[in-house]
Amino acid sequence: MKRRSVFFAVLPIVVLMLFSACASPEKPFSSDKSYEQAAAGYTFADGLSETDLPRPAREIGSFSELVYAADYLAFYRISEAVAFDVSEEYAKTFYNVYQECMRAIGVSDLAALYPVKVIDEDYYTHRIVALDFQCRDFADRPPRETSVSGTVIKPFGYLYYRERADDFEDFPLALKNRGEVTVENSEQLWYAAGKGYLPVPAAGSTAQTLLADAKEVLRTIVYDGMTDTEKLKAIYAFLSVDVLYDYETYGAGDMPDSIRDQCFFLEGVFFNRRAVCDGKAKAYCLLAALEGIPCVRVTDVDRDFSAHAYNYVMAEGKWYLFCTTNGASVAEFETDGGTIRAIVPDYGMFLTDLCTPFGERWTYRSEMYPEIAAQIREPYDYWGETKTADGKSLRISSAKEAIDFSVAAEKIHGSLKNRQIEFWAEKTVTPESLREAFKDLFPQYAVQVWRMFDGLPVFACTFL
Secondary structure (H helix, E strand, O other): OEEEOOOOOOOOOOOOOOOOOOOOOOOOOOOOOOHHHHHOOOOEHHHOOOOOOOOOOOEEOOHHHHHHHHHHHHHOOOOOOEEEEEOHHHHOOOOOHHHHHHHHHHOOOOHHHOOEEEEOOOHHHHOEEEEEEOOOOOOOEOOOOOOOOOEEOEEOOOOOOOOOOOOOOOOHHHHOOOOEEEEOOHHHHHHHHHOOOEEEEOOOOHHHHHHHHHHHHHHHHOOOOOOHHHHHHHHHHHHHHHOEEOHHHHHHOOOOHHHHEHHHOHHHHHHHOEEOHHHHHHHHHHHHHHOOOOEEEEEEEOOOOOEEEEEEEEEOOEEEEEOOHHHEEEEEEEEOOEEEEEEEEOHHHOOEOOOOOOHHHOOOOOOOOHHHHOOOOOOOOHHHHOEOOOOOEOEEOOHHHHHHHHHHHHHHHOOOOOEEEEEEEOOOOOHHHHHHHHHHHOOOOOEEEEEOOOOOOEEEEEEO
């Protein structure tokens, strides 16, 4: 069995240029202007119009306030220089205001989407800094023709329940939120929902269409009796196997014009069912938020400078790392009928920790939300906690237990055709013993048994 890994892709619009902190702190500008004279040349944040989101204060007193100010300007697509005063205490915490602004934008939710000019000519005399974003349209280019094809294998337990009514609107976020926020585009939509606000799409806007589709997905795969963990599992499965990874757009490398590609945004997920990691991470944030589950999107750059996006999500009071990009991969199976190409699910990245089952192959060390990352202690025991109606788990000590579970699973689904079950097996269980047992009991399927992770006793049984 050959398995093809997915690639990582985050829209690399802003390039951060960090200078050595050992350089001498010479003031690049000097001015004889008074503060009042310098300030008269700017539009300050407190002079902006009132909006649904809280307007940032005129004075920036912390790094988190600077991040929020940058996201606010990007959220409302303010394409003019907006100035802020920097408090004396906060100014003592960093060396260079340009570096600090770019660091804030680098860990922001929205601001990294657009090029920005940092205006600091009056900072060294009056601690005035301005941000000038060059906002432009995005996500107007659909995906390229795809060459990624194959049988989509769905995980055990993933069903289209469709128990909520077609007009169901009582999503948890609608019942409990921080207030309404008008949204027009996809970036505003996932950001507002992720921050706990109820997004109210403008009539006829892209956000209106996207939100309607997101709700329809949740009406299909989630029902009200589910726990948060069960809801998260259903959303994980949807984004892993129902939304294909857009290899073609990622591989095209159409920079810097890739801001137009829908795969980096909600549009890729809900309009095309094809996206890269950033589109999936934003969609996870939106879908989890609608169900009232805390979730954030984070971005990271690996050792080889490849960018990646994934999520931190809270389940049953604990924070976990989540990555739907690695929730599926392309595999080729050799069967008696020839080679079968399939897109197979993978629960290894469902509610995991910062180490992840991939170990050193990928680094998950985002600088975003460090206070949340510090709370991610241990992975959720997916194989121990996932059970059938008879109470048996996916942790097995014999091939017979795997058989019993699969028989019960077949009763739930009606058929195991194009389904996959993952087992955590004790040393007494080998792939060979599983293959032999499944071959005799399920002759109607071409059953493939394979190890999912190096160093971990996790076997997948794929029924073709």
